[in-house]
Amino acid sequence: MPKDFAHVPSGLPSNLLLRRPDLKAAILKVESSNYRVSEAKRGLFPSIALTGSAGTSTSDLKNLLDGDFSVFNIGANILLPVFQGGRLRANVRNSENQLTLSELDAINKILITFQEVEQSIENSISLKKQLSSIQDAVNSSKSAYNLAVNRYETGLTNLITVLDSQQRWFDARQQKNIIEYQLLNSKINLFLALGGVFNDESKEEN
Template sequence: MPRIFSALSVLLAVGCESPAPRDAWALAFPAPQHWSSNGHFAEPAATGWLEAFNDARLTVLVKGGLTDNFDLQSAAARVEAAREQAVIAGSERWPQLAFTPGYQRAKINTGGESSEYGAFTAMFNLSWELDVWGRIKAGQQAAETEAEAAGDDYRAAQLSLAARIAQAYFELGEAQLQAAVAAQSVKDRGVIVELVRGRFNKGLTRGLDLRLVLTDLANAKAQLAQASNDVQLIGKRLQVLLGRYPGNDPVRQDGSNEFDPTFRLPQPPPTLSAGLPSELLERRPDVIAAFKRLRAADSRLESAEKALLPRVTLTGAGGSSSAALTEIIDPRAAAWNLAAGLAQPLFTGSRLQGEIRFNEAKVQEVFNQYQSVALNAFREVEQALAAEAWLRTQEQTLREAVEQTEASRKLAVYSYRQGLIEILTLLDSYRSTLNAQSAHLAVQRQLLNNRINLYLALGGGV
């Protein structure tokens, strides 16, 4: 008997225990006090990054994509499903009542004589497990926390979609500018071909020079074809992000899709506060979701451990039975019974112990997933901060290169007309100009994409 009471006291102690509260900053790696790539920022990080680019067309596209994108709509449906799953998990805490009407007919043989009997029944069945130890509540808490995590996943998907739309928009703008540069290069090469052909017809140059410039013109046309193909590829990708059919018009503004020749890639917003590293775990929705899933795993482990404790249930049944359908509502024909029971698992083939070990392993899995998500979040911020400084330096250098190559190209044309340089030098000056202009456009777009990556890494809202 003392052993029984001792065992019951242990069960009561286990039943009253709850998992220790989790600390989001209980990281397996040392978190920094300041960003190593960008110094110290006391003010919070900037939010509402979309308006910082001051591009009305971009704002319209992002807001439309957040409404029409099918992947985001699927994420919203997953949130609703997770919420209803929490409702299902919590329903076990309430009494379960069922009404079972029926009709019975029997034939009885007695002493060689038979008689038939028919009766209508109207029965109510009640079952209710009293959640004395909080086992069901822990399972419900796990489902509710996972539903909250699904909501955070949805917010992360919104931010990611907005970033991808903005980056695709800038990629499309760069591709159109690259195509315009390639088209201008084809036009310039055509002028050179006519210049060399005229000199060849006058016997002032060799046939090899003409062949070289014709080859260079063909290569320029091939580059233009590739640039035009890039435009349609990026345009169709952007349309899919916007939830539109990938047709021939990649972007519409006031019903028109004509490329604006005055379009320029915007400069990244000049100032940005990265905030403190301590804010990141509380701001990024993917990190928040990972932490909530860790708490949900703790709750599932708690529920599995409390399954070892006795279960207290109430059961009841009541109703009436009568041969006449009109008489089953007579209170005098009603009968009922009510019972209370206690079930203590004794031997389950190690099923309950296996569930505990399974949930312990899941806790470790989700804990390490949270560590990985948090560490990756810090990496993305540090990487974007460092990249912005290098990209700005590269952009300034390439801007100077464009100016120098344009000046050298004009000088090369003059020198060739005067017979001071060979045709290869002239062609090389054109190639250098095209390459510098193309590289400058690419790094401008990379600067914009990196700024968006930084906003996304910091968890800034749209």
């Protein structure tokens, strides 16, 4: 954990979130689905060699066209990929559906990530306010305890008053420790939500 972990610099760019493994995986899934769509669409197009070794047209190309090179020969076997009972077109639709699902999943993960970051930041702000308040309580209870001890030593109060003030001071310090622990956890959650270390240099990773 970095020494300045408690400090969250302002102006952190949202592209820091792309360091998160779950977002990386979701985006790669979209890219993979998009590639499969392209492959499925390419499968609709006849695959033939256009030129031979001597630079002449191949028999595949000649069979694809009629004698005047203007009309497709529908009976040619080379057009079989286009007429397979819609199977290849169904493959295209299925690939497009998978792409849509991948995109929706990625969008959902991105929104959840933003929510996690916002929640961690808001929790940190709230806990900092609580920590400031409890620190005042610690200082006040400590002063009350010291005063009670002085008064006890001069015979102006009894031991029970001293012990009560000591307990209140102890309770305040214990509560402060709890809030500090919660604040540390909140910082860790923000650290995880951002996908790693954040510092002033992170603002330049745009």
